[in-house]
Each structure stands twice: as structure tokens, then as C-alpha cells.
Amino acid sequence: MGVNRFRYTGAAMPVPASLEADNIAQAFFASAAAHPHLPALRRREGGAFAPVTYAEAATQVRELAAGLTLLGLQPGDRVALVSENWDRWLVADLAILSCGAVDVPRPSRISAEELAATLAHSGCRFAVAAGPEELAALRAVRDRLPALEVLIDLSDGQDPRREARGFSEVREAGRRALSAGRFPATFPAPRVGRDDLATIVYTSGTTGRPKGVMLTHGNILSNLTGISQVIHVGPGESVLSILPSWHMYERTVEYAALCMGAEIVYTTLRTFKEDLQAVRPRFFASVPRIWTKIHQKATSSIAEAPPLKRALALAAWSAGTRAVLARKVLAGEPDPGCGPRRPGRLRALGEWLACAPVLHLLCRGVVFRPVRRAAGGRLRGALSGGASLPPALDLFFEVVGLKLLNGYGLTETSPVLTCRRFEHNVTGTVGRPLPGTEVRIVDTGGREVAPGELGRILVRGPQVMAGYYRDPEATARVLARDGWLDTGDLGRILPSGDLVLTGRAKDTIVLASGENVEPEPIEERIKTSRFVDQVVIVGQDRDYLGALVVPAFGELEAWARRQAIPYASPRDLLEQQPVLDLIRDQLGRRAGSSLNGRPAEVVKRFRLLDREFTIEDGTLTPTLKVRRPVVMARYRREIEGLFARPGAA
DSSP: OOTTEEEOOOOOOOOOGGGGSSSHHHHHHHHHHHSTTSEEEEEEETTEEEEEEHHHHHHHHHHHHHHHHHTTOOTTOEEEEEOOSSHHHHHHHHHHHHTTOEEEEEOSSOOHHHHHHHHHHHTOSEEEESSHHHHHHHHHHGGGOTTOOEEEETTOOOOTTOOEEEHHHHHHHHHHHHHTTOSOTTOSOOOOOTTSEEEEEEOOOSSSSOOEEEEEHHHHHHHHHHHTTTOOOOTTOEEEEOSOTTSHHHHHHHHHHHHTTOEEEEOOTTTHHHHHHHHOOSEEEEOHHHHHHHHHHHHHHHHHSOHHHHHHHHHHHHHHHHHHHHHHHHTTOOOOSOSSOOOOHHHHHHHHHHHHHHIIIIIIIIITHHHHHHTTSOOOEEEEOSSOOOHHHHHHHHHHTOOEEEEEEOGGGSSEEEEOBTTBOOTTSOOEEOTTOEEEEEOTTSOBOOTTOOEEEEEESTTSOSEETTOHHHHHHHBOTTSOEEEEEEEEEOTTSOEEEEEEGGGOEEOTTSOEEOHHHHHHHHTTSTTEEEEEEEOTTSSSEEEEEEEOHHHHHHHHHHTTOOOSSHHHHTTOHHHHHHHHHHHHHHHSGGGSSOGGGOEEEEEEOSSOOOTTTTSBOTTOOBOHHHHHHHTHHHHHHHHHSSSOO
16 A cells, blocks of 8 residues: 555544444444433533533433424434524434434524525424524424425424424423333334434535535444544543534534533633633644634733743743654654754754753743643643644644644534544654555546655545435536545645645636646735735735735734724725735745745735624635635625735725
8 A cells, every 4th residue: 555545444433332332323322321410411501500410311311302203203314403503502413313313503603595405405394493593493484395394493482373393392302202102112222323424514505516525424423433543531520512413423423422421611702711621621622713813912912011921931932832843853844844943863862951950940831831721731632633733833733732633524523523532643644544544646547646645636535425316417517426525625644644635626726827726725824914814815826826815903903002003994994005024024024035936825915804704794604614616706896906016905
């Protein structure tokens, strides 16, 4: 097997006994039986957390499943689950699966057109909604959903029309039926096996209409087995949940936590900082945006510190960076080819001897302690996915002393394919494949490329989807008969077996010179600036790259006040020459000609935008990915201006 076709064969850790189950619900009940008195779920109720034990959670799931069965839910029925993450989302999900039905999770913030299209396409008979707003959205499109029969309100809100059943009402009916012996003592015990469908998850639709990814119980259970080798969480330990449960990334992490006997604590972006301090979790799943915000806050604090403190922090950062890079060289860690240039071995030895004590005693022990404390102070590690971590961000947290396990996957793969390990955490990569997963790199003709060369990423393993629901043509375009899935992503495999992501094939920008540029790594580097919130790189068929930049207005306005720059409104601020110079400098540091990169990757012009990309205006998907075609169409005039005349904006 060549280095561009890699399958992990390392030593395996013990797999939780619950994962030997035939289906996901069975795995949950097995874990609940093993940890009945441990806390399983917690969420805020007012100013305090309300805990639910494993035994209590299992009772809720069993009663709700019985209630749903009384309402007519049958194995194989599709059930829409329209909600953000909270404990009742997971209870409803497990109850649906306990009935042998198939859930179709959808976010609360979604257009009426997409909600109607996905529920009609999947043929949902039932819909479970988070509360009144989600119910109103369902009612608004119900005339387009002829199969929809039953509405359930997780919030137990009062429905004057009596069109929706309350969560507690359905549970209570199920409880009475169970007490009366209307169901067997072993209920729920559906005849559901690993090959049966568990969920239909609709993709974000960054370039076209969403497609329904069919994932079986076996797909998801195999992925849980794989990530149990990565996530080291013990019974009773806390896992913070901040990402949406309707996304397979967060959902799979929550399943894994339950199978290990851990406690899931639900938080929100609004209370995340406070809850980190209160819960002090051992682990949580995250996306680069969260770590970017923490990094921006840290760099902002350094920039605004008194001169002596700022100089000390910068010196500590410099020493820590040199020590970390030296350690990588001396340990023989593979170089992913991105990020800061590493020293030679002799110089690395000298820098390690000179800087290691400073790193341990000053950087991690004193200067960067507040950053670790901001993450709760007990964090064993965090899984980062959804996009690759920018090299600068990756290096920052390694210097600080926080372990980020960057991973990679797709909805179509349940979702995790590769992940870094605590014992093999090569920054700049997304790690090695999970056990049982194969990865190979091919050119546009489907031939494997030479070791270390860039190409399309193909994968094969037990977590690969059964196909797209009611769309055999789309399935055939990406999934071969021999099981290899074309991810559409670009990357290369290091000799160590670690995968390096470089972008999406469909996002590749081809300049007028014929050079190919991957915009995502450049965008991620730029977003490490505390003055930049969002950015989209443009330049297809042009002579150079340009950028649409949404500033971080809070940071920008604070900077303008310190500089005594007068302005009447945020829009007025964007027209001030000092602000343009500031953003030009920030882009130059991260995407300029001084980075020793290819000239084609230099961003030469930019345009500041006075409003952010949002889900509501269609420029972002529900998973916060940029819909590039929508952005290109909406900002066509601004983009033309970047290439039609000189100047920055």
C-alpha cells in the first residue's frame, strides 16, 4: 500500500461494551443500564443547571417512544426534528430511533422553502418542533406537506388550536400505557439491525439543492467505535455541547459521550464563556470559529495591555513558539508544509535548550494561564472539526498548552474520517484515518498520485453512507460500486499517514494565468485577525486575488476610539483612510507577499462590507458555511470594482 492510500492499523483502545449493540437506541439503553445513577444530561433552567440521570433519561426515552407508538408511529416512518440542541432534542431523537423510525433533523433557522422542500422530499409523517416559532414555521408550509399528520411541541407550549401535542402530554400517555402493560416489559425492542436506516440528514447545499444523506445504524455505530479511540472521556466526566445536534458532527460526539457514561451539558453561544467556567468540562466538540474568537480575545488583550506587560507577553510568545517548533524538529514530527518555517536540527537543539525553560515556566505557567482558564481549566482536549484549523491558530494553542484534536469528515461519512490523537497530534494536519477507514489521493483522471502530491480525497469504510435519499443519480456521481466515496475535497498524505487538507475542488479559483488557488486556507489565515469577522476570497479568471471583508465591528470601533478617529456610523468608519490602512496591514500580514508563499496566493485588493453574511439572507448555510455562488451574485458590483480600478476599496 503506497503512502497515498492509507489505512490506520495502530493499537486499539478498549471499545465501550454498549457499542456492541445492533442499533443506536439499544446502545444508549445498555449504557443507561451500566450507569443508572450517573448524570447524563444537563441544561440551564434559569440561573442553575437541571441534571437528568441515565436512569431518568432512559425512562423519558421509553415513555416518549411508547407515546409516539400510540400516535401511530411505525418502523420506517420519517419524523422531522426541527430544533436546536437541548436535552429534549436528544430524548426525542432516541425515542424516534427506539420505535424503528427514521428522523430527519432540521435547524430552527431555515428558510420556509428549504424546510418545505426537505420535509416533502423525505415524506415525513410526524414533525417534532422545539417550540412555538418552529411550529409556526411548520404550519406556514403544511399545505405543501401532504404526508404530515402529527405535530409535537418539545417546549410544552400552549397550542390554542390543539394542532400540536406537548412533549409531556405524549410522554404521560406513554407512561400510562407502559404501566397498564399495553407494551411488553422489554419495550422498546424494535427489530432494527445495523443495515437499517437511522436518519436522513440533508446537506448544507453550498452550491445547489440539499441532498438527503442516508445513514444506517451500522454507519453511525461504526463511527462511534472509531472515535471512541480518540475521545478519552470517562464515566461521570462532563462534555460541553455548543454545536447544533442536528449536525452529524455534534450528534455523533453526543452519542459517543453517552456510550461512555459521560455527562452532556448543553450551552449556548450567549452563555458559553460562563458555562465553561461553571462546568469546567473535560472535553467538547468545537469548530475553528470558536477557537478563532478565543485567539482574537487573547491577542486583543495583549495589544491593549500596558507596555511592560505587552512586551513580556510578546517575548514569552516568541520564546514559546521557537521552543515548540524546535521540539517538533527534534522529535522528528512530520512537517505538513504549512505554517511557520522550522529550523534545522542543529539550530533546533540550541533553541530548545535556550527556550524550553521559558516556555514551561513563563508562557504556559504564567502568561498564558488566563487562556487555559478561559477554557475551564480542566480541559483534557477539544475536538475541532467543520473546517481545518489555520496553522497560526493551531500553533497558538499548542504554545498555550491546550490540546486541539483537529479532525475531518463529511455528513456522508457519519461524519468522522480522520482525526489527530492525544498521542499523535501533528499540527497542520487532520490526523490519521479512524480504524477501518481507508483514504487515497487521486488526480482528475482517478489515478493515484505520487506520494505527497495534491489530489482529490477518496475514502472507504463502514461509516460511508448508504446513498442519497431518492436520488440514485447523485449517489452514483460520488459513490462507486466498490465503496469508494469521492469527497470533493483536496489534500495530500504525509509519509506518517497524516492527512493535510488544502480545500474543496469546487471552490478552487483558477486565475487568468492558469494557476489554481485554494481560497479556504487563505480565508482562515485572514480570520485570525481580531479586526476581521468574515472574508471571502475572489478572483476566478482574474489576474490576481481580491477579498470581500466583513470587519469585526466591535474591535474596529474600539480601535478607532483609541486612535481618536471621528465617525458618524459603522458605514462611515469603513471609509476612513486609517481604517483602510489597518485592514490592508492585517491582510498583508496573513495573505501578503512577505509570507514566502506563491505570488498567486497574495491578496492584492479588498473591499470592506458593512453587513455580515447570515443564514437569513442566504449567504450562509445553517452550518455557517459560505454559499459562494450567492455571495458572488449579491456582491457582483463590489467584486467587479476590485478588478476594474486601482485602490483598496
